[in-house]
Amino acid sequence: MARDDKVATNGGGSLGHNPFAGLSGVGLPNVPVRPATLVAMRPAVPIKLEKNRGRVDVRRETGGRGGKTVTVVDGFIGIGLPEKEQLCKKMRGACGCGGTVKDGRIEIQGDQRETIARILSEAGFRAVMAGG
Numbered sequence: 001m002a003r004d005d006k007v008a009t010n011g012g013g014s015l016g017h018n019p020f021a022g023l024s025g026v027g028l029p030n031v032p033v034r035p036a037t038l039v040a041m042r043p044a045v046p047i048k049l050e051k052n053r054g055r056v057d058v059r060r061e062t063g064g065r066g067g068k069t070v071t072v073v074d075g076f077i078g079i080g081l082p083e084k085e086q087l088c089k090k091m092r093g094a095c096g097c098g099g100t101v102k103d104g105r106i107e108i109q110g111d112q113r114e115t116i117a118r119i120l121s122e123a124g125f126r127a128v129m130a131g132g
Helices: 036-041 081-095 113-122
Strands: 055-061 070-074 099-102 105-109 126-130
Touching: 055 113, 070 113, 081 099, 081 105, 081 113, 113 126
Parallel strands: 055 126
Antiparallel strands: 055 070, 070 105, 099 105
């Protein structure tokens, strides 16, 4: 039993045949189609970070930690917990040590102030060294 409304999917006689050409576009949204060459030639748009996202304090603490030194970064304004956790992960990787986000501040094990200040300046923050 042959049906007339079926679309042939056997590829046709030549390789250039499109089995989907017989399908109608009823009910599909009208979206302008851009040629693939224009998409490939389009230059990548660089992401611009804000030049000054605010001042953050970078200090060294040992009190209440059994004599262990910890570098603390606080004073963030306008960023949430996910971005702080992302910054903390980047700092831990660069310093090769542990760290966490506690009470809205980033704590990194050891005296890593210079490395952390570099990472913060790359992220657009103005790192200020505080304490001894």
